[in-house]
Amino acid sequence: MSAEASADDRRRKRRLAVSVRESMRELSIQLALLNHQVGQRLDMRDVDLDCLDLISRHGPLGASALARLAGLHPATMTGVLDRLEKGGWIVRERSPEDRRAIVVRAAKERGAEIYQLYSGMNGSMEELLGGYSETELSVIADFLARARDAGVTATDELARD
Template sequence: MVAKSDAGQARRRRRLTTAVKESLRDLRVQLALLNHRVGARVDLKDVDLDCLDLVNRHGPLSPSALAQQAGLHPATMTGILDRLERGGWVVRERDRADRRAVVVRPLRERNGELLRQYAGMNNLMDDICAGYDEAELELLAGFLRRVADAGRDATDDLAAG
């Protein structure tokens, strides 16, 4: 009887793991659609919005560091930065330490536009999180960090070979 119970538990665990993976795929699609809609409202391509987010979170960055973080070719990054700079989202400046180097710095004046576009999702997330206690939120945050790390590792593996 123990083997039958173990087999049932293994099947249930596989089903639950599959459900988590399917939910993450659904989440990816929904966030991509949300980002696409936000980008359209502020006149940014999806990739521009991704790069702007990276600069806002990790900047100032050199164009090559930004290209590496975004997984893009440096020549592609030039066009993206041209659009972001024309739109008043970023500025390219000489690095103070190395005047030959350029860094990309976000212009925070326009962040309010993005925050307004994401306000609905942020409010819904606050409502969802309110239904969890601190320990559950720590578990969820840890899980999502580990999933993001796994995504980076898988991306790096694909890029390497």
């Protein structure tokens, strides 16, 4: 391969990498806007919806563990949990492991409301992903997991500063 062809390959790869990063930023904005619309429909703050998602995926959780996952101050988390409980989105209960501890879990009966609001996006994603081969989906899943890990690292670094 000539030096000129190699330089062209590097330029194309750089342009593609820039395109991927720009698309990730645009996707991040679109997902934030979608989540904001869902939150408005449910009369819920963005941070409350984020915490409810964490509880749904990782719960039941103690308030301190949730605060760490969400990157929030424990006092802020108390307000979030109070609003979510008042809205019927979570339930506070005794931990089965330590009866003195309180954990929160998502209220199952409210999940259908959220699922319905995300049904358009979920349907679009099913259709989109259906167009990829198993090998391509594996590459996409790997990329997204690595991108998430990079985000966790960057967030942790900023939190330490």
